[in-house]
Amino acid sequence: MNRTLGVCYYPEHWPESQWAEDAARMAKLGLTHVRIGEFAWSRLEPRRGAYEFDWLSRAIDTLHAAGLKVVLGTPTATPPKWLVDEMPDMLPVGADGSVRKFGSRRHYDFSHEGYLEECKRITLALAKALGDHPGVTAWQTDNEYDCHDTTLSYSPAARAGFQSWLQRKYQSPEALNRAWGNVFWSMEISDFSEIELPNLTVTEANPAHVMDFRRYASDMVVRFNKAQADIIRVHSPGRDVIHNFMGRTLAFDHFAVGADLDISSWDSYPLGFLEDRSDQNDDWKQKFARAGDPDFQAFHHDLYRATSKGRWWVMEQQPGPVNWAPHNPAPRDGMVRLWSWEAFAHGAETVSYFRWRQAPFAQEQMHAGLLRPDSIEAEGFFEAAKVAEELADLDGELDDAAGCGDVAIVFDYASAWAWEIQPQGREFDYFRLVFDFYRTLRRLGLSVDFVPAGTQSFDGYRLVLIPGLFTWAPGLPDAIRSHDGHVLIGPRSGSKTADFAIPGKLPPALPDDILGVRVARIETLRADTPVQVSGGGAFQFWREFLELDAGTETVLSAEDGVPALMKQGNVHYLGGWPDADLLPGIMKKLSGEAGLSIRELPDGVRLRRHGNHVFAFNYGATSFNLADLGWRGEPLLGRLVLEPSGIAFTRLVDAGY
Numbered sequence: 001m002n003r004t005l006g007v008c009y010y011p012e013h014w015p016e017s018q019w020a021e022d023a024a025r026m027a028k029l030g031l032t033h034v035r036i037g038e039f040a041w042s043r044l045e046p047r048r049g050a051y052e053f054d055w056l057s058r059a060i061d062t063l064h065a066a067g068l069k070v071v072l073g074t075p076t077a078t079p080p081k082w083l084v085d086e087m088p089d090m091l092p093v094g095a096d097g098s099v100r101k102f103g104s105r106r107h108y109d110f111s112h113e114g115y116l117e118e119c120k121r122i123t124l125a126l127a128k129a130l131g132d133h134p135g136v137t138a139w140q141t142d143n144e145y146d147c148h149d150t151t152l153s154y155s156p157a158a159r160a161g162f163q164s165w166l167q168r169k170y171q172s173p174e175a176l177n178r179a180w181g182n183v184f185w186s187m188e189i190s191d192f193s194e195i196e197l198p199n200l201t202v203t204e205a206n207p208a209h210v211m212d213f214r215r216y217a218s219d220m221v222v223r224f225n226k227a228q229a230d231i232i233r234v235h236s237p238g239r240d241v242i243h244n245f246m247g248r249t250l251a252f253d254h255f256a257v258g259a260d261l262d263i264s265s266w267d268s269y270p271l272g273f274l275e276d277r278s279d280q281n282d283d284w285k286q287k288f289a290r291a292g293d294p295d296f297q298a299f300h301h302d303l304y305r306a307t308s309k310g311r312w313w314v315m316e317q318q319p320g321p322v323n324w325a326p327h328n329p330a331p332r333d334g335m336v337r338l339w340s341w342e343a344f345a346h347g348a349e350t351v352s353y354f355r356w357r358q359a360p361f362a363q364e365q366m367h368a369g370l371l372r373p374d375s376i377e378a379e380g381f382f383e384a385a386k387v388a389e390e391l392a393d394l395d396g397e398l399d400d401a402a403g404c405g406d407v408a409i410v411f412d413y414a415s416a417w418a419w420e421i422q423p424q425g426r427e428f429d430y431f432r433l434v435f436d437f438y439r440t441l442r443r444l445g446l447s448v449d450f451v452p453a454g455t456q457s458f459d460g461y462r463l464v465l466i467p468g469l470f471t472w473a474p475g476l477p478d479a480i481r482s483h484d485g486h487v488l489i490g491p492r493s494g495s496k497t498a499d500f501a502i503p504g505k506l507p508p509a510l511p512d513d514i515l516g517v518r519v520a521r522i523e524t525l526r527a528d529t530p531v532q533v534s535g536g537g538a539f540q541f542w543r544e545f546l547e548l549d550a551g552t553e554t555v556l557s558a559e560d561g562v563p564a565l566m567k568q569g570n571v572h573y574l575g576g577w578p579d580a581d582l583l584p585g586i587m588k589k590l591s592g593e594a595g596l597s598i599r600e601l602p603d604g605v606r607l608r609r610h611g612n613h614v615f616a617f618n619y620g621a622t623s624f625n626l627a628d629l630g631w632r633g634e635p636l637l638g639r640l641v642l643e644p645s646g647i648a649f650t651r652l653v654d655a656g657y
């Protein structure tokens, strides 16, 4: 595989006379891909039907002539004013009932049939006009579904769509009433047209109602994406269809969208995310302010790799300060290079920087590019150049396939919705729970793969984790039963039916031959009221009272003697949310039993196995000697003494695996 670099470019922002020079500089820098077009609708169709594609065609010609491959974006994230004025009910409506207006981006409702048709129309027109251009090698559908919280809309279009969706699902109002438990609080309906959206209720809406609305809203994103992908495949054959996901975005099922993509990609803004989307305390944020969280990028690399059968990119890589977080520091020297290599270590095909030149106008004028607004190289430019040189020297060394990780974690978007709908305790957040497990594994030097809840087999994994899975997908219990590696389930897994009720056989509601344990009751805890667990550490936030069948084993107990971790054969169940003292011990024990070799790492150092190689990354501010982990001889890239922002990779055997 050729690992490649790219950049996001907006020809419509610059005079045409500048394009050729830009293209030549990109190619000289060692970039091979350019993404363009994704916000250009007002220039592509200034008035209904008045297509103006010539400029875009000339831009593609120019880039192609410089040897660059174009990723062409559909412009559907930014419907133009004339279109919004034609059908103002395409605008999304917030949970508070107010219309989200024109004037930025993503101002559309996924449920709006008329807007969907408009998107198909512009996609078809573009694909017909430019889809066979030899410079176009891939497409990006829309831009960052759900960015700015745009999956959920409480519009009349959403209500109508939701009612039909429910009718298809339940067939009769009685079946819906039964499934949702609508006898409670006299919520029964006698016709699907009576169904309201679950916003603006006096107190909380029925969780089953909200859950179905979340499923419906996710399905609308899938439908929207597929409509474009289908058109592109017909009219621009042989080109990859890509979408760029965002970080910590859970409102739609990325596995379901990914099923219609050739390549998943995501937009990686490590410093913005640390400030904006991290659960860590201020000390941690200060420590990694110029580096980013050492696990956040990797988490998404691993998650999104799983959403499209392994092929994935970073479509937008932060090159310098962004403009949208509470604080926007500059990356420490070397971090842009590190982030780029880290993506490749997790199997990325392409890393594309956002953006070529900083725009001196409009919303993102304070956002860095590879070039300053005056076209002089910015810091990120030189780091990209270094990565390009290193790739030219070393790419041939690296295996194509990432290979199987040490540990699989089941990741499930519906579980994120479930616990958002019914956290029961303020801190119960699915992403945060899974991220705690992920970080703990990475601190032990392990490489992780994510798998969806519908997985039928865990072959190849010596350890599988299933934290916080709200309900069992068909086939998953069998996959657990037939797995001969170790499995850790819980907390809160299997605690609901698919209809959002407590299962008749109490949670985790697995057959007794898999797990003879019942969660008799639960409690949630203030952050300052942990429950100690034998052997050190505690449960925080969430704690369960387990009843064990005969023949099962208590591995750890809580301070009051209630089983905390139990075991039956190779399956463990954990009855609480483990804190940072408890979880590492559990993971070390299970990894040891599973025969995985672990290496305890400092906060800022991380490893990633890739094929027959292993990479090391230093997010920390002090050097780290890889010889302490058993690495022998100088690495193929980097040094044994890993400097701050340092990268190294070597062969597995030279790293003592």
Ligand code: GAL
Residues within 6 Å of the ligand: 143, 144, 147, 267, 269, 316, 322, 323, 324, 354, 364, 367
């Ligand atoms: C992304 C988006 C880009 C740009 C960038 C700024 O979320 O896709 O268009 O806005 O953020 O960091």
